[in-house]
Amino acid sequence: MRMPVIAGNWKLFKKTAEALQLVQELSSLVKDVEDIEIIVAPSFTVLGPVRSLLFDSPISVAGQDCFWEEEGPYTGEVSPNMLIDAGCSHVIIGHSERRQLFDETDEKVNKKIRAAIRAGLTAIFCIGETLQEREADQTFTVLNTQIKKGIENLSPDEMKHVILAYEPVWAIGTGKTATDEQAQESHAFIRRLIAELYSSSLADGIRILYGGSVKPDNIRSLMVQPDIDGALVGGASLTAESFASIIHFRK
Ligand code: PEP
Numbered sequence: 001m002r003m004p005v006i007a008g009n010w011k012l013f014k015k016t017a018e019a020l021q022l023v024q025e026l027s028s029l030v031k032d033v034e035d036i037e038i039i040v041a042p043s044f045t046v047l048g049p050v051r052s053l054l055f056d057s058p059i060s061v062a063g064q065d066c067f068w069e070e071e072g073p074y075t076g077e078v079s080p081n082m083l084i085d086a087g088c089s090h091v092i093i094g095h096s097e098r099r100q101l102f103d104e105t106d107e108k109v110n111k112k113i114r115a116a117i118r119a120g121l122t123a124i125f126c127i128g129e130t131l132q133e134r135e136a137d138q139t140f141t142v143l144n145t146q147i148k149k150g151i152e153n154l155s156p157d158e159m160k161h162v163i164l165a166y167e168p169v170w171a172i173g174t175g176k177t178a179t180d181e182q183a184q185e186s187h188a189f190i191r192r193l194i195a196e197l198y199s200s201s202l203a204d205g206i207r208i209l210y211g212g213s214v215k216p217d218n219i220r221s222l223m224v225q226p227d228i229d230g231a232l233v234g235g236a237s238l239t240a241e242s243f244a245s246i247i248h249f250r251k
Contacts, residue, residue: 002207004223005163005230006247007039007124008237009064009092009211019046020053025240027057030247037230038247039090039124040237044078051087062090062124065098068111070119080119091116092232094126094150096169106149113150117161124163124232125150126211127190131170139168140189147193156198164190164208165232171212173234180221183210187227216245223249 014022019042030038041062042050051061063086067077083091093116094109113123127146129139143166151162166186168178178186187208195203210222211232222228236242 002205002229003035003037005037005039005207005209006243006249007041007062007090007092007165007209007230007232008243009041009095009232009234010043010237011064011097011234012043013238014042014046016046016049019050022238022240023050023053023059026244027054027059029240029244030059033058033247036247041090041092044086047083047086047088060089061087062092063088063121064092064095066091066093066112066116066121068108068115070115080116080121083116083121084119088121090122090124090163092124092126092165094146096126096128096167096172100169106146109146109150110152113162114154114158117154117158122161122163124165124209126165126167126232128167128169128172128212134168134170139186143186143190144193147190148197151197156202159194159198159202159206162206164194164206165211166190166208167211167232173213175213177213177215177218177222178210180225183222184225184227187225191227214246216242219246219249 039060039062041064063083066080066083070079093112098104116123129142133142171178190208191203207229209230209232210228214231214233215236
């Protein structure tokens with residue numbers, strides 16, 4: 001049985017007071033939840049305060065990115081060990097906004113994933129096709145390349161510290177969710193590919209999240225798909241009520 005994961009990506013939102021209010025409200029709304037892994041990914045500047053507030057909570061904290069070097073003359077970068085020092089257990093890597101706006105290539109994504117795992121973090125590894133690629137029937141080719149390059153040279157043991165997030169770029173922040181069938185088809189493809197690259201037992205155990213305009217009213221039908229193990233949520237993770245009702249998808 002794969003434990004579902006619901007992760008909130010706060011992107012470039014929430015200064016300290018707003019971030020603390022959000023996690024305070026969220027913790028009280030989800031205190032009854034036991035069988036779901038909950039993760040929040042605030043911006044770097046509020047990781048420490050958010051983690052301190054969550055010190056006795058099961059909610060985990062993730063960075064939204066990290067660099068692959070541990071230290072050195074890399075102005076503006078944050079290392080995997082710095083994330084651990086701030087109390088993170090996870091880090092999002094390869095988000096489409098970073099790929100599209102900040103020149104993040106599959107090679108950089110691979111270096112970041114390897115460094116994050118080496119430091120002891122779990123990597124939430126994002127992949128997904130653009131609308132143009134989907135319309136050109138390239139979805140599986142794109143996923144195949146992103147996955148093979150992103151996890152190149154990762155051992156089966158290291159793969160236990162990877163959570164995949166399928167996020168079709170055309171569905172992120174657009175209000176346009178993939179249909180349950182489109183999402184399931186891609187998730188099944190991803191799981192088959194992991195089985196081919198590693199083993200069916202590793203593929204059976206790996207969690208694959210869906211991301212792209214997930215909301216309280218579409219989470220349930222996504223979560224009943226056999227290969228969807230959770231969600232990476234952007235906009236709807238910015239208020240405690242909507243994120244908590246996504247987490248309560250079984251109710
Ligand atoms: C995301 O940022 O990963 C995301 C899926 O955003 P949204 O839920 O707003 O589409």
